[in-house]
Amino acid sequence: MSKAFLRKGTACMKLEEYQTAKAAFETGASLAPGDSRFTNLIKECEECIAEETDGLPKQSVVPAPEAVESPETVVAAEEVHQVPMVTASKPKYRHEYYQKPQEVVVTIFAKGVPDENVVVDFGEQILSVSIDVPGDVAYHFQPRLFGKIIPDKCRYEVLSTKIEIRLAKAEEIHWTSLEFSKENTVPQRINVSTTYFLFQVAGVASQRPTYPSSKTRMVDWDKLEAQVKKEEKEEKLDGDAALNKFFRDIYKDADEDTRRAMQKSFVESNGTVLSTNWKEVGSKKVEGSPPDGMEMKKWEY
Numbered sequence: 446m447s448k449a450f451l452r453k454g455t456a457c458m459k460l461e462e463y464q465t466a467k468a469a470f471e472t473g474a475s476l477a478p479g480d481s482r483f484t485n486l487i488k489e490c491e492e493c494i495a496e497e498t499d500g501l502p503k504q505s506v507v508p509a510p511e512a513v514e515s516p517e518t519v520v521a522a523e524e525v526h527q528v529p530m531v532t533a534s535k536p537k538y539r540h541e542y543y544q545k546p547q548e549v550v551v552t553i554f555a556k557g558v559p560d561e562n563v564v565v566d567f568g569e570q571i572l573s574v575s576i577d578v579p580g581d582v583a584y585h586f587q588p589r590l591f592g593k594i595i596p597d598k599c600r601y602e603v604l605s606t607k608i609e610i611r612l613a614k615a616e617e618i619h620w621t622s623l624e625f626s627k628e629n630t631v632p633q634r635i636n637v638s639t640t641y642f643l644f645q646v647a648g649v650a651s652q653r654p655t656y657p658s659s660k661t662r663m664v665d666w667d668k669l670e671a672q673v674k675k676e677e678k679e680e681k682l683d684g685d686a687a688l689n690k691f692f693r694d695i696y697k698d699a700d701e702d703t704r705r706a707m708q709k710s711f712v713e714s715n716g717t718v719l720s721t722n723w724k725e726v727g728s729k730k731v732e733g734s735p736p737d738g739m740e741m742k743k744w745e746y
Contacts, residue, residue, distance in 0.1 A: 447477035452568040455587040463493045482575050485583045542623045551610040560603045567596035591620040
């Protein structure tokens with residue numbers, strides 16, 4: 446049950462709803478008193494709330510002048526409020542990701558971290574990674590993911606130099622980034638049957654796709670293929686090569702019974718007989734027939 450509040454709090458933090466996130470973490474901490482993640486995250490929420498409170502500008506009421514003698518407005522430098530720039534601290538561990546059609550692999554380069562100090566949780570669209578090494582600053586990585594995942598199929602492995610996390614995609618779509626953003630839209634699946642129908646209506650269903658090339662002259666691959674086949678057909682061979690080609694052509698254009706007859710006769714006769722009549726050789730063993738001047742011998746092993 447505590448994991449549900451952990452995921453709720455993490456999602457609220459991503460949405461910058463720190464008060465709601467803090468309440469969720471406090472409830473989770475009461476259900477799992479020994480889990481240090483809640484303590485660290487509550488502290489992080491309090492810091493964010495304090496930053497928001499301190500960052501609110503103080504408003505002062507200035508009475509409007511009764512009469513304006515000059516169109517020029519003089520602004521004193523002391524009255525200009527400068528908003529301090531808040532720079533995000535550099536994360537302790539670097540991470541990167543790559544993807545396959547069915548999964549996204551996230552790698553966190555944390556060297557020499559023991560297994561017991563790493564906690565990874567998976568939500569429907571949330572990844573939560575906590576690395577809490579005693580005597581060191583805790584590391585938390587909780588992105589709202591680009592797309593939905595299947596938590597039961599996700600897994601992770603702590604290695605000597607990194608932590609490898611495999612996220613199983615709920616849909617086989619391409620993620621344009623690891624984290625969700627309003628600017629990034631989820632690509633839709635392509636309906637193959639509909640696309641093929643539209644191509645048929647357009648009259649281009651039989652055309653082959655074209656690919657970009659650095660060559661200035663386009664190659665007609667259909668024409669090239671037909672030319673190669675024609676050259677192979679008209680090629681003149683001599684001796685055994687011509688005979689082998691002749692038998693290959695017969696076998697290629699033959700029906701199933703003819704092929705069976707050729708295989709059976711050739712094997713049983715030790716390569717001395719080649720028949721195309723299945724009715725003749727199908728019901729008996731084909732005996733060898735050596736060429737004139739040669740004699741068949743059976744070798745005993």
